[in-house]
Amino acid sequence: MTKADEKFMQVNMGPQHPSTHGVLRLLVTTDGEVLSGVKPYIGYLHRALEKIAERVTYPQFTPFTDRLDYLASMNCNLAYAMTVEKLLNIEVPRRAQILRVIMAELNRISSHLIAFGSFSSDMGAFTPFLFGIREREFINDLFEIACGARLTYNYIRIGGVSKDIPGGFIEKTREFLDYFPAKIKEYNELLSYNAIFIKRLANIAVISPDDAFDYGITGPNLRASGIKWDLRREEPYLIYNELDFDVPVGKGEMGKTGDAWDRYMMRIYEMEQSAKIVRQCLDLLAPGDYTAKVSKVLKPPAGEVYVRAENPRGELGFYLISDGSTKPYRLKIRAPSFANLSIIPKLARGVMIADLIAIIGSMDIILPEIDR
Amino acid sequence: MAGYFKKMYHSISTVLTGLGVTIKYGINPKTEVTQQYPEVKREPPDGFRGKLFVDINICTGCTACARICPVDAITLKTVRDENKKLRPVLFDIDNARCIYCGLCVEACPVDNCLYFEKKYEFSAYSKQDLISHFGLGEVKPAESKTEDKKTEAEKEGKEAAQ
Numbered sequence: 001m002t003k004a005d006e007k008f009m010q011v012n013m014g015p016q017h018p019s020t021h022g023v024l025r026l027l028v029t030t031d032g033e034v035l036s037g038v039k040p041y042i043g044y045l046h047r048a049l050e051k052i053a054e055r056v057t058y059p060q061f062t063p064f065t066d067r068l069d070y071l072a073s074m075n076c077n078l079a080y081a082m083t084v085e086k087l088l089n090i091e092v093p094r095r096a097q098i099l100r101v102i103m104a105e106l107n108r109i110s111s112h113l114i115a116f117g118s119f120s121s122d123m124g125a126f127t128p129f130l131f132g133i134r135e136r137e138f139i140n141d142l143f144e145i146a147c148g149a150r151l152t153y154n155y156i157r158i159g160g161v162s163k164d165i166p167g168g169f170i171e172k173t174r175e176f177l178d179y180f181p182a183k184i185k186e187y188n189e190l191l192s193y194n195a196i197f198i199k200r201l202a203n204i205a206v207i208s209p210d211d212a213f214d215y216g217i218t219g220p221n222l223r224a225s226g227i228k229w230d231l232r233r234e235e236p237y238l239i240y241n242e243l244d245f246d247v248p249v250g251k252g253e254m255g256k257t258g259d260a261w262d263r264y265m266m267r268i269y270e271m272e273q274s275a276k277i278v279r280q281c282l283d284l285l286a287p288g289d290y291t292a293k294v295s296k297v298l299k300p301p302a303g304e305v306y307v308r309a310e311n312p313r314g315e316l317g318f319y320l321i322s323d324g325s326t327k328p329y330r331l332k333i334r335a336p337s338f339a340n341l342s343i344i345p346k347l348a349r350g351v352m353i354a355d356l357i358a359i360i361g362s363m364d365i366i367l368p369e370i371d372r
Numbered sequence: 373m374a375g376y377f378k379k380m381y382h383s384i385s386t387v388l389t390g391l392g393v394t395i396k397y398g399i400n401p402k403t404e405v406t407q408q409y410p411e412v413k414r415e416p417p418d419g420f421r422g423k424l425f426v427d428i429n430i431c432t433g434c435t436a437c438a439r440i441c442p443v444d445a446i447t448l449k450t451v452r453d454e455n456k457k458l459r460p461v462l463f464d465i466d467n468a469r470c471i472y473c474g475l476c477v478e479a480c481p482v483d484n485c486l487y488f489e490k491k492y493e494f495s496a497y498s499k500q501d502l503i504s505h506f507g508l509g510e511v512k513p514a515e516s517k518t519e520d521k522k523t524e525a526e527k528e529g530k531e532a533a534q
Contacts, residue, residue, distance in 0.1 A: 056442050059440070059475065060440065060442040060475065061442070062473075062475075063442055063471055063473035063475065064442065066473075127394055134405050137405070144416070144417055144420065145417045145418075145419070147419070147421075148417075148419040148420045148421035148474065148488065149421050149472065149474075152471065152472070152473070154473045154474060154475075162474065162478070163419075166418065166419065186393050189389050189390060189392070189393050190389075190390045190393045190394070191390065193386055194386045194387065194389075194390055195379075195382050195383035195386045195387070196383065196386075196387065296479075
């Protein structure tokens with residue numbers, strides 16, 4: 001240790017820090033209150049999911065995808081199911097596709113509600129967290145009547161969905177959609193346009209479009225930087241090309257484009273759009289099969305595919321190699337949070353310690369997906 | 373100076389708007405959403421994935437559930453009985469291992485044989501207590517056969533005596 005190093009102090013933030021959204025450990029080098037460097041250490045939640053994939057059959061891996069991003073299990077199920085379907089050339093019935101979109105978008109709302117709530121509690125406002133949880137509970141109830149589980153759904157399967165929605169689901173979803181816009185207005189009154197909150201986040205941790213590209217940032221964080229890129233629009237899967245929705249883009253309303261406030265606000269805008277999509281899908285829903293005919297033993301032909309889907313946190317990609325047997329030869333998971341985390345050392349240079357919390361919260365990372 | 377007061381006004385007004393939202397919930401008892409859990413219990417909807425249950429008397433011992441289980445939570449051992457039928461002598465479900473994915477229930481070819489109960493409170497003090505045993509138990513086929521023979525022999529003996 002040289003004389004120059006002595007003025008710096010190394011502090012561990014995490015792995016049990018409440019605002020690290022799981023078990024992220026950040027080794028923080030500080031000079032008093034100002035950070036001179038941050039180094040994330042990951043792997044505390046490593047369960048070797050990619051290796052497990054090589055040991056289980058294709059349908060057996062679906063429950064494990066629930067545990068990638070547990071706040072958006074439906075979206076992870078969906079991306080995996082689409083990957084295997086592409087390898088097997090399965091045509092998914094229309095009703096199943098619509099059901100998938102409904103579930104994926106409802107889960108996007110519930111995931112963003114947690115992002116909104118946990119971010120606000122990181123910033124010192126506890127009430128919005130409870131509000132977010134309250135609305136999320138409504139969505140959990142919907143999922144529970146649809147598939148029987150409240151967190152790890154395992155609903156979207158290879159070929160379709162596990163079972164058809166029961167009676168009353170559509171009415172309850174409509175009830176939620178009627179109730180939800182008023183709540184978003186409440187969130188905005190309570191938190192989004194609060195002067196203290198804006199002062200805390202505007203112009204903090206600005207990600208320029210070039211940086212966003214360099215680090216492979218996707219999802220709401222990318223769009224907050226002013227880049228209109230949404231896989232649902234650019235590379236439509238399922239029935240997204242038939243649906244009418246906007247892709248919200250950060251405009252720098254309260255400061256520079258791509259600051260923490262923009263990233264936060266993207267999620268509020270996206271919740272509105274998702275609610276709009278669900279409403280359209282409920283109108284499109286017509287009787288039909290909820291799953292394609294899939295044989296019990298899946299033996300895809302040898303080959304490789306890469307499929308990506310727009311998750312609440314960004315692009316989730318599955319790269320699957322098949323050797324013609326019943327088990328995958330290799331499954332690589334491209335987790336959006338991992339890329340989003342990688343920019344934190346760059347952003348957290350020369351900022352205050354309190355701003356580091358704002359940076360992590362605004363990126364909305366989730367650890368099980370990073371460590372997987 | 374005017375800017376200073378303007379900012380101050382803006383801050384206070386937005387804080388008060390936020391407070392208005394919370395106060396609205398604070399004074400209106402109808403907005404209460406929590407349930408007092410141990411006292412008030414929630415009834416899960418149909419199709420809820422709770423504890424697994426096996427109706428062992430109609431189980432055919434096909435082991436489809438044990439084979440599909442991604443976490444090997446089901447231990448199943450079958451023995452052929454005198455009618456050449458598979459008899460599930462051991463059927464253990466480790467509830468600590470089970471991830472409640474529902475693949476086994478879908479794989480089960482018999483209606484209402486393996487299904488989820490609505491039960492969701494089954495914590496235990498030891499891991500062993502979390503294993504539910506459904507198996508019919510070991511019945512030694514050889515022994516039962518000898519018993520049968522014995523009775524037959526007795527019958528024959530009785531008949532002979534008569």
